[in-house]
Amino acid sequence: METIESMKRISRKNIISPKGFKAVGIHCGLKHKKNDLALLVSEVPASVAGVFTTNVIQAAPLQVTKKVVNETQKMQAVVINSGNANACTGKQGMQDAITMQQKTAEHLGIDSDLVGIASTGVIGEQMNMVPLLSGIEKLQPMDTLEGSIQFSQAILTTDTVTKNTAYATVIDDREVVVAGVAKGSGMIEPNMATMLGFITTDAHIESEHLQTALKEIADVTFNSITVDGDTSTNDMVLVMANGLAGNHSLTPDHREWQSFIDALHAVSRDLAKMIAKDGEGATKLIEAKVTGAVSDEQARQIAKSVVGSPLVKTAVFGCDANWGRIIAAVGYSGATIDPEDIKIYIGDTVVVEGGEPIPFSEEKLLIYLKQHEVKFAIELNQGAGQGMAWGCDLTYDYVQINATYRT
Incomplete structure (x- = not known):
């Protein structure tokens, strides 16, 4: 398209x-x-x-x-x-x-x-x-x-x-x-x-x-x-x-x-x-792009697992470059992966390559994560499949809105 x-x-x-x-x-x-x-x-x-x-x-x-x-x-x-x-x-x-x-x-x-x-x-x-x-x-x-x-x-x-x-x-x-x-x-x-x-x-x-x-x-x-x-x-x-x-x-x-x-x-x-x-209480849009998956369907499955993770969502809300939460969501997505082939970007910064951590500037990513749109890119090197998903951060206001929805 x-x-x-x-x-x-x-x-x-x-x-x-x-x-x-x-x-x-x-x-x-x-x-x-x-x-x-x-x-x-x-x-x-x-x-x-x-x-x-x-x-x-x-x-x-x-x-x-x-x-x-x-x-x-x-x-x-x-x-x-x-x-x-x-x-x-x-x-x-x-x-x-x-x-x-x-x-x-x-x-x-x-x-x-x-x-x-x-x-x-x-x-x-x-x-x-x-x-x-x-x-x-x-x-x-x-x-x-x-x-x-x-x-x-x-x-x-x-x-x-x-x-x-x-x-x-x-x-x-x-x-x-x-x-x-x-x-x-x-x-x-x-x-x-x-x-x-x-x-x-x-x-x-x-x-x-x-x-x-x-x-x-x-x-x-x-x-x-x-x-x-x-x-x-x-x-x-x-x-x-x-x-x-x-x-x-x-x-x-x-x-x-x-x-x-x-x-x-x-x-x-x-x-x-x-x-x-515009998710309830949201302050940021989260985008996850997955490439190199076994199929397009599995790529979307992984991307949605990442943007839907409560731990990823709260990390984004707190501007915490905690890539461990991203790779964990990739791992439990149910899709076919090889941990040693994974590469992860937060914005344009590589934080994981070959399944291992890459040194990065916490200050640089703190500034990036304060933006209203946050992007993750995950390269799997397993095939030609690609896909994207979108979500939002999880905030105090989400709890407040839904705790009082009927009243």
Whole structure:
């Protein structure tokens, strides 16, 4: 794939940048003050793809949306609430999710099986349907910057910032735009995507090929981040492609298929890194790059083991160049390694080579580790596999946030 730098990142980096999309976010009353209800709409039914949490316990909204993706394979709108996950809420929770879907369809004048829904917030509490249904009636999506900003704010929970990105490419002499917005800060240990992510594009592509592309890209982006090792019950990434760019239908045989893949990958990677960087209480983004592994899959496995290690995360928080924690995480990753072939960098400083320590300047690495982005490179010399993963440091604030989440 092309590097992100070679893609055309556009200034209008919001969820409605592609042709034919509108969005809005409002406060309906599920939260005390902040926006808590959002709606994204395409002018026409769009091809859709989705990846979902692999937690066996799956919230009612996720089940409803998965049915739309798998059976209808088209989506024209998605409505999202924050403040309540509608998870572990039994038969009433499922009925509430269906009612939420049907009410949105009725409001927009479209079939209910073209509506996806998502919820995020506290688990195990019944949804307060009175303000939610009243709020749906007030949703008026806009093709303006204001609407996209409201949307990105309304889906947040413990996030400290909104997360938006967009790229443009040219396919069949037509500009094709891919844009995304996400929320995610805690309970991030993806396996088929653990967050809420919504990606829009005006590319013409059938759902079957869109699903294949998303699954492959999710494995190296959304599934390569970790904040705290917890996999949630509600989380998904959806891609809607409405075809309004006017290109010929994209398939893996299309001569410019890779251009679309590069744009989708760039958006997904941006969002994944933003989520990792905004981990609850986090002060630093951690990146681990592994080369020379037996396979790409094992390289990502090792990289994720490193960025997910509580000891590595706390060492980064404390600006401690304790490479022993890095090599230990490599060792217990379950991947194939030879300790005598390992080389480790912290930033551009070699700290381990041939499995043995290399003298380094503690002062130099102290300065480096105070930066907001910290990079580790691990060379294994076992094969051609390579991969990356992203995480964040573990701070006092993470404990405080999660000790008082419901209160």
